[in-house]
Amino acid sequence: MGDVKLFRTWSSPFALRIVWALKLKGIEYETIYEDLANKSSLLLEYNPVYKKVPVLLHNGKPICESLVILEYIDETWNTSTRFLPEDxxxxxxxxxxxxxxxxxxxxxxxxxxxxxxxxxxxxxxxxxxxxxxxxxxxxxxxxxxxxxxxxxxxxxxxxxxxxxxxxxxxxxxxxxxxxxxxxxxxxxxxxxxxxxxxxxxxxxxxxxxxxxxxxxxxxxxxxx
Ligand SMILES: N[C@@H](CCC(=O)N[C@@H](CS)C(=O)NCC(=O)O)C(=O)O
Known part of the structure; x- marks a missing residue:
């Protein structure tokens, strides 16, 4: 399903949701740790509106906001256990x-x-x-x-x-x-x-x- 990167910090509870989701779905990904006191130009480029972690990069396309990312993961990798109910x-x-x-x-x-x-x-x-x-x-x-x-x-x-x-x-x-x-x-x-x-x-x-x-x-x- 392509290249997956996660921009996070070691402590963010919002980013941890995404770590759990990726692991539970068995998705391979690369982690990029951000220093929020000195945000990388990539983070600012990928999340110019909020400038926050987490950001998920899937095949070069950014997805921001942890709740949105969770739904994206659930819909994109939808063959294994689903997180959201069907109804x-x-x-x-x-x-x-x-x-x-x-x-x-x-x-x-x-x-x-x-x-x-x-x-x-x-x-x-x-x-x-x-x-x-x-x-x-x-x-x-x-x-x-x-x-x-x-x-x-x-x-x-x-x-x-x-x-x-x-x-x-x-x-x-x-x-x-x-x-x-x-x-x-x-x-x-x-x-x-x-x-x-x-x-x-x-x-x-x-x-x-x-x-x-x-x-x-x-x-x-x-x-x-
Ligand atoms: N609503 C956002 C909240 C994310 C958030 O607050 N991230 C914090 C780290 S825990 C952050 O990146 N803060 C940087 C800043 O506020 O400049 C989400 O669910 O992803």
């Missing part, structure tokens, strides 16, 4: 929840991670409200789409690892087994998949990165 209503529903994850869940967690005091308490309430919605989505299911792994597991996958590191480095407690039993059970099922298990970035490196992220945001807010 149009189920597909639309999956896209709705993917958007909810990216626009609401992730952004509320990132905000709680870099805030302090009352602002952090308020931010935490917003995260918990979103996580309750995610918890309900998992009612009666092993994975987000049912018995088998699918598109939404790739989308919500960051919760299985990044979330606890953001909690640890942000001084907040969000997910525990009592409050979120279904997310906790899903997390275990998800992390047991070999491709997922083998692809997480180095834990200590991520902790250092998240500590720096929090310090950076707090000191810039204090400098205002």
């Amino acid at each position: 149009p209503l189920d597909r639309a529903t999956a896209r709705f929840w993917a958007k909810f994850n990216d626009e609401k869940v992730m952004s509320s967690v990132f905000h709680a991670h870099v805030s302090q005091g009352v602002e952090q308490e308020e931010a935490k309430d917003v995260v918990l409200k979103h996580l309750n919605i995610v918890e309900n989505l998992l009612t009666g299911k092993k994975f987000f789409s049912g018995e088998t792994f699918g598109f939404l597991d790739l989308v919500f996958g960051w919760i299985a690892n990044y979330l606890e590191l953001l909690e640890e480095t942000g001084g907040i407690q969000l997910v525990d087994k009592q409050r979120f039993p279904l997310i906790s059970a899903w997390k275990e099922n998800f992390c047991n998949i070999p491709v997922i298990k083998e692809s997480w970035p180095d834990r200590e490196k991520l902790i250092t990165r998240f500590r720096l992220r929090r310090e950076h945001f707090i000191s810039s807010a204090e400098g205002k």
